[in-house]
Amino acid sequence: MTLKLGMVGGGRGAFIGGVHRIAARLDGHWELVAGAFSSDPKRAATSAAELGIAAERSYGSFVEMAKAEAARPDCIDAVAIVTPNHLHVPVATAFLRAGIPVICDKPLATTVKDAEALVLLVAETGIPFILTQTYTGYPMVREARALVAAGRIGHVRHVQVEYLQDWLAEPVERGGQKQASWRADPAQSGAGGCIADIGTHAFNLATFVSGLVAHALLADLTAFVPGRALDDNAALLLRFQGGAKGMIWASQVAPGTKNGLRLRVVGDAGGLMWDQEHPDDLEFTPIGQPTQTLRRGGEGVVTASRLPAGHPEGYLEAFATLYTEAAGMVRRFRERAKPDQATMLPTVTDGLAGMRFISAGVRSHEGGAVWINL
Numbered sequence: 001m002t003l004k005l006g007m008v009g010g011g012r013g014a015f016i017g018g019v020h021r022i023a024a025r026l027d028g029h030w031e032l033v034a035g036a037f038s039s040d041p042k043r044a045a046t047s048a049a050e051l052g053i054a055a056e057r058s059y060g061s062f063v064e065m066a067k068a069e070a071a072r073p074d075c076i077d078a079v080a081i082v083t084p085n086h087l088h089v090p091v092a093t094a095f096l097r098a099g100i101p102v103i104c105d106k107p108l109a110t111t112v113k114d115a116e117a118l119v120l121l122v123a124e125t126g127i128p129f130i131l132t133q134t135y136t137g138y139p140m141v142r143e144a145r146a147l148v149a150a151g152r153i154g155h156v157r158h159v160q161v162e163y164l165q166d167w168l169a170e171p172v173e174r175g176g177q178k179q180a181s182w183r184a185d186p187a188q189s190g191a192g193g194c195i196a197d198i199g200t201h202a203f204n205l206a207t208f209v210s211g212l213v214a215h216a217l218l219a220d221l222t223a224f225v226p227g228r229a230l231d232d233n234a235a236l237l238l239r240f241q242g243g244a245k246g247m248i249w250a251s252q253v254a255p256g257t258k259n260g261l262r263l264r265v266v267g268d269a270g271g272l273m274w275d276q277e278h279p280d281d282l283e284f285t286p287i288g289q290p291t292q293t294l295r296r297g298g299e300g301v302v303t304a305s306r307l308p309a310g311h312p313e314g315y316l317e318a319f320a321t322l323y324t325e326a327a328g329m330v331r332r333f334r335e336r337a338k339p340d341q342a343t344m345l346p347t348v349t350d351g352l353a354g355m356r357f358i359s360a361g362v363r364s365h366e367g368g369a370v371w372i373n374l
């Protein structure tokens, strides 16, 4: 049975809402049937009509939508939240209180306090909550995680993540660019700019692949574009439990880069390198041996994927994997079955870890780039 999806945000002119819709459809588990697609009820209705949503399930606000959907016999099975950051917690809270599972984009919140309250609410209600940390859905990211867990690179010594973009290299927010406008506004973005927008992906990837827990960080944040209220470049050092070290460089002012997310994990027996713009390949170098390029779907690779090797997969498929696994989680919830303990889906607690990362980064920077315990 297809599950019914609702969406908050993601209307006309939005970036990621459309990606969520494609990803949700890809494996046939979800059908979009309801939405509150804009802060403006008129724009919301126009977007709903364009998306083929029945007029009675096009809502002028998320509050109205949560209430009305919960009262329907054919209530949505989950809501996808694809609004600016400051709305994630209020929207998630409204739907969780209405008994509806949540698929929320990152970062989880704008403050640690709000994120903690949401973690409590998810625990109290027992309702599924999935955080779309997209990069955890890539097969070769999961392969890297499996190799580290199997000890193939030995004891991890260092984790390095570079996440570089150039779209904020100029003050485009002042020209009203939709995506930049709210990202440069602390009231909508939170206390972090680049560290929140893409730094949280880098941090999530570092911990997801290495399996390590970070216990302290030191951050040097910069707003290179004059007059910008939030950082657009973040340099961080990390210390992990067990002695491993880490570094993150996240920047949105790096000309020549688009979505340049690159990960290196080195251990005392070998190293790994993965690059988001070439996602089908994972470089694996056991010490003293030539580098092997492991290919998605290819020889020796254990992580499942959709297509045979050489038939490229990418961002949409990674996103779709999260939606497909979310469908499994929601179905088990509906059938009152035990949750799948082996799931790799990022949850509300990963979201809280991301918020603690942002908050510690901002405090470290404000204190003069000092070490802060996480």
Ligand SMILES: NC(=O)C1=CN([C@@H]2O[C@H](COP(=O)(O)OP(=O)(O)OC[C@H]3O[C@@H](n4cnc5c(N)ncnc54)[C@H](OP(=O)(O)O)[C@@H]3O)[C@@H](O)[C@H]2O)C=CC1
Pocket: 008, 009, 010, 011, 012, 013, 014, 015, 016, 017, 036, 037, 038, 039, 040, 043, 061, 062, 082, 083, 084, 085, 087, 105, 106, 107, 132, 133, 134, 178, 179, 182, 197
């Ligand atoms: N996982 C990933 O890889 C990615 C995650 N993201 C995250 O997704 C979120 C959205 O980012 P992005 O798509 O770039 O942002 P956009 O600005 O492109 O889209 C935001 C959408 O939210 C709508 N919106 C704003 N307020 C409300 C409201 N009160 N009720 C309903 N809808 C509302 C906007 O409509 P209107 O303006 O008409 O009000 C717009 O449609 C962010 O949290 C971002 O961090 C983004 C990109 C990739």
Ligand SMILES: O=C1CO[C@H](CO)[C@@H](O)[C@@H]1O
Pocket: 134, 165, 197, 198, 201, 259
């Ligand atoms: O993964 C991502 C790609 O870039 C976007 C814009 O900076 C981010 O918001 C997003 O999370």
